[in-house]
Structures are given as structure tokens and as C-alpha cells.
Amino acid sequence: MKLNMIKDNDGATRNSKRVGRGIGSGRGKTSGSGHKGQKARSGVSIKGFEGGQMPIHRRLPKRGFTNIFRKDYAEVNLGRIQAAVDSGKLDASKPVNADTLMAAGVIGKAKDGVRVLAKGALSAKIEIHAAGASKAAISAIEAAGGSVVMAAAAPAAE
Numbered sequence: 001m002k003l004n005m006i007k008d009n010d011g012a013t014r015n016s017k018r019v020g021r022g023i024g025s026g027r028g029k030t031s032g033s034g035h036k037g038q039k040a041r042s043g044v045s046i047k048g049f050e051g052g053q054m055p056i057h058r059r060l061p062k063r064g065f066t067n068i069f070r071k072d073y074a075e076v077n078l079g080r081i082q083a084a085v086d087s088g089k090l091d092a093s094k095p096v097n098a099d100t101l102m103a104a105g106v107i108g109k110a111k112d113g114v115r116v117l118a119k120g121a122l123s124a125k126i127e128i129h130a131a132g133a134s135k136a137a138i139s140a141i142e143a144a145g146g147s148v149v150m151a152a153a154a155p156a157a158e
Helices: 078-086 098-103 135-143
Strands: 074-077 114-117 127-130 147-150
Touching: 074 078, 074 098, 078 114, 078 135, 114 127, 114 135, 135 147
Parallel strands: 074 114, 127 147
Antiparallel strands: none
């Protein structure tokens, strides 16, 4: 195969719509914009406009706020960890952390750290390094003979 032989799959690209090219094209004269009015002109600015009535996004009350410093953890259940150990994707003898969980396909992204939750049963004796864990998850891991190592929290910026 040579560079000049490479082509796209059939149907992967479409020809651009050629407007204003005569009445026989079906897109002549007004070029698909209809007749007159704001929407027929260039520079249309009409999204959310309700004909002078107070728009709904201004009529509705606003509440709360979004915390931009919020932590978003990758949550993983004990049942998922046990399934990965059973299938041989995780080695129970080595410490389990975000990198090993990603490599095993248990989580997609580490985000701001891993948080372990207690859904499902755990029978393997494992050492888990995580940003957090629920009390039920910690007791289930310790009951199976394992341990949980929490990552040290970063100091708050002042």
C-alpha cells in the first residue's frame, strides 16, 4: 500500500451543501433560509429569546452553588476487586492502588483518587492504597485479613 492509495471509508465524508447556485439546485435564491426576518440574516442571536417576555432562565429562581474545589473520586466496590482477583487480573499478594486497578480494568480513570465502597463480598487478603474508604469497606477488608492504607491528605491552601 502506498500513500496515494489511502482513501476514506465509503460514506465517511459528505460534500458540503452548495447554496445560492440557482433555482434548479433546490438551494438557490434564499439558500434554505426562508424569507426575511432575523433568522434569514447573518449574525442571528435568538437562543433563549421569547419575544420580549421574560425568558424562562431568568424567571426561575436560582439556588446553591458549584464547589469548584470538589474532589471527584473513582469509586470501586469490593465485589469488583474480588472479581478481578478471581479472574487473575489483580495479584492479591501485591499492594493494590489506583495504577494496578487501572491496569486491571477495574476503573477507567483515577480522577482525584480511589474510594473503596463495601458492595459485594471480599475473600482475598489484600492491601489497598486508596484516598478513602467507607467504614463498612474497611471492616470487610480487615475481616478478610487485609488492610487499608489511606493516602495522606494534601494540606489545605490558605
